[in-house]
Amino acid sequence: MKLQHLFFAAMFFLVWSFSACQSDKSGNASGQKQDENAEELTGKDLMQSLREQAVSEDDKLGRIQQALKPLREEYAKSEKVLPSLKDVKVEMGEDCVLHIYNHAQGEEEVRVNVLKLDVDGGFSLIADLNPGDLPGLRIRTIGGEAAVEFYRDGKLTGSQEALEIYMAERANIERITPALVQLLRVCRDLD
Numbered sequence: 001m002k003l004q005h006l007f008f009a010a011m012f013f014l015v016w017s018f019s020a021c022q023s024d025k026s027g028n029a030s031g032q033k034q035d036e037n038a039e040e041l042t043g044k045d046l047m048q049s050l051r052e053q054a055v056s057e058d059d060k061l062g063r064i065q066q067a068l069k070p071l072r073e074e075y076a077k078s079e080k081v082l083p084s085l086k087d088v089k090v091e092m093g094e095d096c097v098l099h100i101y102n103h104a105q106g107e108e109e110v111r112v113n114v115l116k117l118d119v120d121g122g123f124s125l126i127a128d129l130n131p132g133d134l135p136g137l138r139i140r141t142i143g144g145e146a147a148v149e150f151y152r153d154g155k156l157t158g159s160q161e162a163l164e165i166y167m168a169e170r171a172n173i174e175r176i177t178p179a180l181v182q183l184l185r186v187c188r189d190l191d
Contacts, residue, residue, distance in 0.1 A: 118141060
């Protein structure tokens with residue numbers, strides 16, 4: 001009986017593998033050559049796209065906006081999952097003051113001059129070990145200064161010595177971390 005099950009499983013696998021290979025080949029009449037040409041075009045298109053997106057070293061605001069892009073995108077993804085995030089806006093100019101606006105519970109804002117954040121050794125992950133915890137990123141201020149300010153409806157409500165960002169998934173945090181390092185370094189170059 002066991003031999004029959006093993007034989008059936010082997011036959012099923014072979015038939016499935018063969019049909020999967022056939023469906024891949026039937027998708028294009030010329031077979032593999034079309035895929036190779038597509039890779040060459042994709043490679044050339046990718047290089048052209050990278051050239052077009054490159055930001056000049058002299059374009060300080062452009063470099064800042066480029067660094068903010070992943071943060072904006074990951075907040076947008078997290079908004080779809082977390083009720084604590086709504087209409088999140090992330091802004092920063094050449095003054096290097098980061099503004100994170102959240103409208104989930106009124107008009108809330110986190111404001112910090114990123115020159116006061118510790119780019120060398122100030123980054124740490126916030127673990128989401130328990131049910132209900134969210135993955136996060138913490139960036140301490142230089143010298144423990146309470147430079148991260150919180151506002152509600154335009155009024156200062158408090159401050160702390162670290163910028164903390166929480167998102168829906170660990171992958172969101174993993175993507176924004178290098179972008180924030182880049183942002184802090186760009187602002188250090190401006191200083």
